[in-house]
Amino acid sequence: MSNWHKLTQNDKLGRITKALTENVNFSKDVSLGYPASKLDGKVFYDDASFLKDAPVLMTYVANPNNIGCHTIGISEKAFKGTQEIEREVLEILAVDIFNATTNEYDGYIATGGTEANIEALWVYRNHFMNTYQAKLSEICILASEDTHYSIAKGANLLMIDWLRVEVHFENRTIDETKLEILLQEVISKGKKYFIVVANMGTTMFGSVDNPDIYTNLLEKYDQRFKLHIDAAYGGFVYPFLTPKNHLDFTNKLVSSITIDAHKMLQAPYGTGIFICRKNLIENVLTREAGYVAGMDVTLCGSRSGANAVAIWMILKTYGKNGWYEKVKTLEMRTNWLCTRLDELNISYFREPFMNIVTIKSAFISKDIASKFDLVPQSHNSDNKWYKVVLMEHVEIDSLNELITSLEIRQTNFI
Numbered sequence: 317m318s319n320w321h322k323l324t325q326n327d328k329l330g331r332i333t334k335a336l337t338e339n340v341n342f343s344k345d346v347s348l349g350y351p352a353s354k355l356d357g358k359v360f361y362d363d364a365s366f367l368k369d370a371p372v373l374m375t376y377v378a379n380p381n382n383i384g385c386h387t388i389g390i391s392e393k394a395f396k397g398t399q400e401i402e403r404e405v406l407e408i409l410a411v412d413i414f415n416a417t418t419n420e421y422d423g424y425i426a427t428g429g430t431e432a433n434i435e436a437l438w439v440y441r442n443h444f445m446n447t448y449q450a451k452l453s454e455i456c457i458l459a460s461e462d463t464h465y466s467i468a469k470g471a472n473l474l475m476i477d478w479l480r481v482e483v484h485f486e487n488r489t490i491d492e493t494k495l496e497i498l499l500q501e502v503i504s505k506g507k508k509y510f511i512v513v514a515n516m517g518t519t520m521f522g523s524v525d526n527p528d529i530y531t532n533l534l535e536k537y538d539q540r541f542k543l544h545i546d547a548a549y550g551g552f553v554y555p556f557l558t559p560k561n562h563l564d565f566t567n568k569l570v571s572s573i574t575i576d577a578h579k580m581l582q583a584p585y586g587t588g589i590f591i592c593r594k595n596l597i598e599n600v601l602t603r604e605a606g607y608v609a610g611m612d613v614t615l616c617g618s619r620s621g622a623n624a625v626a627i628w629m630i631l632k633t634y635g636k637n638g639w640y641e642k643v644k645t646l647e648m649r650t651n652w653l654c655t656r657l658d659e660l661n662i663s664y665f666r667e668p669f670m671n672i673v674t675i676k677s678a679f680i681s682k683d684i685a686s687k688f689d690l691v692p693q694s695h696n697s698d699n700k701w702y703k704v705v706l707m708e709h710v711e712i713d714s715l716n717e718l719i720t721s722l723e724i725r726q727t728n729f730i
């Protein structure tokens with residue numbers, strides 16, 4: 317059911333004001349038990365006149381703590397207004413964008429994609445240990461070499477191996493033959509439980525993995541696995557542009573998804589989202605969290621309710637169709653850049669339906685990379701790629717300057 321429509325400024329203000337009145341008000345209510353208050357009034361004036369028209373700033377100053385997870389069990393009653401806003405955000409992401417069924421998912425707004433990915437690894441590691449008495453040495457992560465380094469962090473923290481799956485150099489797709497050999501080898505050495513991370517947009521290339529390559533092989537070898545989708549980069553772009561894909565909850569093998577609102581959605585930092593199917597997140601319940609009402613199944617502790625409000629405001633400013641139009645503009649600019657690069661015979665990688673163009677370093681000089689702030693794949697001398705990310709502020713005018721510089725460089729070469 318799509319319930320993602322745009323709202324007027326007044327309606328948004330009304331909804332957030334109502335949410336704040338449902339929270340404890342540290343300025344007026346008697347509230348003695350929490351180590352929390354509104355922001356320091358000497359520094360952050362809560363009577364500044366502009367605040368009354370600025371729902372996010374208003375929430376920021378009120379400083380609600382959305383600690384815990386609010387899709388499951390009971391929650392801290394002091395902040396139920398902003399917890400409800402968080403549930404509305406999760407509903408749009410889970411149901412409208414990633415095709416989950418209402419009430420059949422859990423999730424929360426984490427500090428970022430790193431936390432959301434580590435939460436996923438943590439949930440599955442514990443799932444395998446709790447359900448099958450798996451040993452740490454029997455569990456491993458499967459993810460491509462282009463996978464974000466948060467997976468390496470998670471593997472290190474959780475003490476499980478990460479098997480780096482090679483990709484083809486030109487098209488960045490998973491090398492299926494090598495994956496199969498790798499699987500045979502690790503299965504023979506005792507790995508039995510697999511946590512698969514498939515990318516919806518890798519950080520360097522925007523490349524999108526085909527999760528069926530992993531799941532078909534794991535089924536062929538009769539292995540237990542869980543599939544997580546890292547859509548930190550592509551989550552607000554790819555689902556809008558691609559007709560149909562296997563990287564959302566319509567694929568019954570997908571158990572969870574990470575989406576960063578602080579990348580393509582341009583929300584403030586601290587807005588990585590974790591969503592998973594029901595009956596999984598309990599695997600990371602911390603029973604010792606006695607003072608938090610309800611269940612603490614999150615990795616971070618305290619977190620600001622203002623982040624939920626910020627994402628909610630963006631989603632409700634655009635609505636589903638408005639967001640589609642915005643992403644279409646980014647796609648159009650990406651197409652424009654690719655056409656120009658083709659004309660200059662410059663080779664690059666571009667995933668269809670993504671807004672990233674990764675150019676081979678042979679075509680880029682150090683000066684051009686530095687002038688246009690192009691990000692290299694590696695800061696070492698063996699760097700082979702530079703990327704251009706087609707964000708909101710990256711307009712055709714600036715792309716045209718890049719093209720002109722590339723053209724001049726080519727002419728000078730000849």
Ligand SMILES: *Cc1c(COP(=O)(O)O)cnc(C)c1O
Pocket residue numbers: 427428429430431433464466515517518519546547548549576588
């Ligand atoms: C940025 C990114 C992350 C990590 O996100 P942070 O919000 O920086 O923690 C994870 N995965 C991918 C694919 C990313 O691009």
